[in-house]
Amino acid sequence: MPLDRLVLILVMVVVAAGVTVLIASYLAAALQVGPAAGLVAIPVLLVGYVIWRVIADRVQSREDDHYDHIEK
Numbered sequence: 001m002p003l004d005r006l007v008l009i010l011v012m013v014v015v016a017a018g019v020t021v022l023i024a025s026y027l028a029a030a031l032q033v034g035p036a037a038g039l040v041a042i043p044v045l046l047v048g049y050v051i052w053r054v055i056a057d058r059v060q061s062r063e064d065d066h067y068d069h070i071e072k
Contacts (some may be wrong), residue, residue, distance in 0.1 A: 025040055
């Protein structure tokens with residue numbers, strides 16, 4: 001992998017993490033929740049999003065459709 005691509009990926013990851021923290025802090029301030037709720041809510045939302053994406057990918061994927069290979 002070229003060095004410029006690696007640096008670009010690292011910069012984008014750091015920027016994305018910063019934006020995520022910024023948005024989470026704005027939401028926590030707007031909803032007036034304590035820091036403990038934020039520590040619990042962010043990982044729960046991220047895990048929920050990953051689970052939702054996995055389910056959506058399995059439902060829409062033609063490669064994982066096992067019933068297409070069954071003879072009728």
